[in-house]
Amino acid sequence: MSATRPPIRVLHVIHHLQPGGMEYGLIKIVNGLVGSGVESTICSTTTANPTMRALLHPSVGLIELTRRPGNDPRLVWQLYRTFRRERPDIVHTHAWGTLVEGFVAARLARVPVVMHGEHGTLQLGASQVRVQRWIWPRVDVLLSVSSRLAERMAATVGIPLERVTVVRNGVDLSRFGTTPRAAARHALGVPDDLVLIGHAGRLVPVKDQAGLVEAAARLKAQGLAFRVVIAGDGPLRPDLEAQIAALEVGECVHLLGHQADVERLFAALDVYVLCSRSEGMPNTILEAMASGVAVVSTRVGGADELVVDGETGCLVPPAQPAALADAIGRLVSDASARERMGRMGRQRATTTFGLPTMIAGYEAVYAGATR
Structure with a gap:
């Protein structure tokens, strides 16, 4: 980007800045663009989580609105006033939660460029598809985090695949693979010789942690020695606690709650499991690969x-705990396969999915849209 060109002012609109894959991904984008000729501001339609706020680079702006639960007609007016005050070159909305209000407010405020990005779970209700079918072709740039998600987006609304621009997620390799394994396992109280299986994600239905708990019960019945740790919080925690108790796997399945130090968590693992029913381009898989950890994942979104x-x-089919248990069990029983897959995963993350590649992709999209 030319040094004489004024900075491109991008205002991101997100439903909430709370711990989650999309939200962490957005923070990586805006922090990575610092000094690139792109000035970033995040507009969260609800109050931001203090931990997430602290992760933002000091030069990244943060605006917090007061959206009411559900559909809030005031939000269009709040966003309109925000856009008129901030005068961004680009408004970039993220996922269904900001699509309608963000698009309408940006057009009313005459923002030069309106972009929309999807990050994983598509809204497939009849009324939601109709809305997406009307708005998506009318944004200036439509973004996806994976080729598989782009294909689903195009099929859902009947638009040409080439209308969807793909910028794949990237991982900050400097953060992962450096924490000593012994120290990380000691912090979790895990013996060196016990196979540790991990998962990180919001405890919500689409992540299907219940399938992982059921898989753990199957592995326990086979007499395998292992421990599963699930990092994250969410509305399904009471249900998972009840399931763990009912299946009598409390000694081998532990719910850790939210973990701020994910680098330490991944350093302790032997196997990482993604058990989702739907995804975009899962950041946690990238983080596991960057940590040199073998991955078992459902074949969803951009996982493949x-x-x-x-x-x-x-890779296993989604929503099939038996298949998930079989894949995990093979790795629990084969240390050499775990080591080989972890090593090759780190190499693949390094060569293909580094953070600079993702940042360059967004910088190019923003520059191209404002020429």
């Missing part, structure tokens, strides 16, 4: 763009 089945991990 990250995991090379049989080389860096194993």
